[in-house]
Every structure is written in C-alpha cells, then in structure tokens.
Amino acid sequence: MPLTQTRLDELWDxxxxxxxxxxxRAAAEAASGSERAELLxxxxxxxxxxxxxxxxxxxxxxxxxxxxADDVVRTRTALERGRLRNSAGDAPAAVPLFAxxxxxxxxxxxxxxxxxxxxxxxxxxxxxxxxxxxxxxxxEGVTDERTLRWLVGLHNNRGWAHFDAGRYDExxxxxxxSREAAERWGTSQQVQWADEAIAETVRHLA
Numbered sequence: 384m385p386l387t388q389t390r391l392d393e394l395w396d397x398x399x400x401x402x403x404x405x406x407x408r409a410a411a412e413a414a415s416g417s418e419r420a421e422l423l424x425x426x427x428x429x430x431x432x433x434x435x436x437x438x439x440x441x442x443x444x445x446x447x448x449x450x451x452a453d454d455v456v457r458t459r460t461a462l463e464r465g466r467l468r469n470s471a472g473d474a475p476a477a478v479p480l481f482a483x484x485x486x487x488x489x490x491x492x493x494x495x496x497x498x499x500x501x502x503x504x505x506x507x508x509x510x511x512x513x514x515x516x517x518x519x520x521x522x523e524g525v526t527d528e529r530t531l532r533w534l535v536g537l538h539n540n541r542g543w544a545h546f547d548a549g550r551y552d553e554x555x556x557x558x559x560x561s562r563e564a565a566e567r568w569g570t571s572q573q574v575q576w577a578d579e580a581i582a583e584t585v586r587h588l589a
Contacts, residue, residue, distance in 0.1 A: 385417070385418075385421060385455040385493075386418060386421050386422070388495055388529050388530075389529060391425060392529075394406045394407050394410055394422075394425070395407075395425070397432070400429045400430075400432035400433050401429075401433060403425075403429045403432075404426060404429035404430060404433070407422055407425045407426045407429055408426055410422050411423050411426060416451050417451040417452075417453050417455065417456055419451070420446045420449055420451040420452060420456045421455055421456055421459060423442055423443075423445065423446050424442075424443065424446055424456065424459035424460055424462075424463050425459075425463075426442055427439040427440075427442040427443045427446075427463045427467070428463050428466060430442065431463065431466055431467045431470050432470070434470070434471075436467050436470070436471050439463070439467050440464070440467060443460050443463060443464055443467075446460055447460055454487055454488075454490070454491035454493065455491070455493060455496070457487050458484045458487045458488045458491070458493055458496045458500070459484075459496065461480045461481070461483045461484035461487065461500075462480070462481065462484040462496065462499060462500055462503065464480045465477040465478070465480030465481040465484065465500075465503060465507070466503065468480065469503070469506070469507045474507040474508075477503070477507045478504060478507050478508055481500045481501075481503045481504045481507060482500070482504060484496065484499075484500040484503075485497055485500035485501055485504065488500055494521060494522075494525060494527075494530055495527075495529070495530045495533075497518075497521055498518045498521055498522060498530065498533045498537075499533075501514045501515070501517050501518035501521065502514070502515075502518055502533065502536060502537060502540070505518070505537075505540060506540070511540070511544070512541070512544065515537055515540060515541050515544075518533065518537050519534070519537055522534060522537075528568050529568075531564070531567070531568045532564070532568045532569050534560070534561075534564035534568065535561050535564045535565045535568065535569040535573045535577070536561075538557045538558070538560040538561035538564060539557070539558065539561040539576070539577065539580065541557045542554045542555075542556075542557030542558040542560075542561060542580060542584075543580070545557060546580075546583075546584060546587075551584055551587045551588050552588070554584050555581065555584045555585065555588065558577055558580040558581045558584055559577075559581065561573075561577045561580070562574060562577035562578065562581065565577050
C-alpha cells in the first residue's frame with residue numbers, strides 16, 4: 384500500500400534536507416517491500432537537494448533494480464531522477480523523465496503524483512503553460528484536500544509566468560486564485576507568499 388502524503392509530510396522539511404534525509408533513512412530501515420522502496424526515492428530527493436547527485440542516482444538505481452518497483456515506486460523513481468537532472472541544470476534530460484512519471488501515474492490513477500509530474504514539466508519546459516493547464520484539468524472533481532493543495536502552487540507558477548511576461552492583470556488573477564486555494568487547503572506560509580505576490584503585482588499595476 385503506498386505511503387500517504389500526510390506521512391511523507393511528517394518526514395519532510397524542505398528547509399532542512401540533511402535532517403529530512405536522516406528521518407527518511409530511519410523510516411526506510413524500519414520498513415520493507417514497496418514502502419521501503421518508496422521511502423528510498425525520498426532519500427534520493429533529499430540527497431539531490433544537497434546536490435549529492437551521484438549518491439542520489441545510486442539510491443534510485445538500487446530501487447529500480449529491486450523486486451518492489453510497483454507503479455508508485457516507478458512513478459516516484461522517474462520523478463526523482465527528473466528532479467535530479469533539473470537541479471543539476473539539465474532540464475532537457477529531466478522533461479522526458481517527468482513525462483514518463485506522468486504516464487505511469489495517470490495509468491495507475493495516482494492523481495497526486497500525476498499532478499506532481501505535470502507541475503515539474505511546467506517548471507522544466509521552456510513553455511510550461513500546457514502542463515499547468517493539464518494539471519489543473521486533472522484536479523477537476525478531486526475531493527482529497529491534500530491533493531487539492533497543488534492548486535496553490537499551480538496558480539502561483541502561472542501567476543509568475545504572467546508577471547514575467549508583463550501581463551500583470553492576468554498575474555493578479557492567478558495570485559488571487561493561489562491565495563484562495565492556500566486559505567482552503569494550504570499552509571499559513573503559502574497564504575503569506577500569495578499575499579506578497581499580490582502586493583508585488585499591485586505595485587506594478589499602480
């Protein structure tokens with residue numbers, strides 16, 4: 384059974400990758416089967432955030448070669464390999480990995496991970512608007528609150544794309560949508576970031 388995102392949230396602190404790595408390693412050591420494999424993909428992600436790319440790839444190689452690579456693990460392995468490539472500055476190599484993750488997740492009904500993959504395609508692609516649109520379409524009809532938190536980041540990313548292109552009215556609408564999503568499904572930090580983006584955009588509209 385795949386790990387819940389809530390459980391992974393408890394193990395992750397993206398502002399402290401080394402501590403997250405240690406928690407994830409301890410959890411993996413206490414787990415078995417596909418749960419252990421899934422946790423190891425997150426160990427690789429924590430290593431990548433520390434720019435320990437070769438170590439991270441080695442962990443993912445171990446996971447991919449193991450007997451427990453179900454759809455969740457295959458999706459996460461492709462996602463994390465893509466994130467490693469993107470973090471190392473090789474976005475062209477990252478995008479096909481994110482696309483592979485998206486296909487596997489979509490076929491297996493793994494909505495959270497499908498949106499994650501589309502979100503990463505949007506970040507890594509020269510024109511990510513189509514991937515953002517696709518992610519928003521996937522979320523239509525979704526009721527799981529943790530999955531709906533993706534709306535915060537998706538609208539925020541769309542907002543900055545509009546902002547960078549000088550389309551400040553459209554940027555403001557996206558940032559307002561991001562804030563509304565943050566109030567409903569996000570964190571207080573996300574609400575604050577949305578408020579800052581709205582304020583910055585309003586200054587450009589003045």
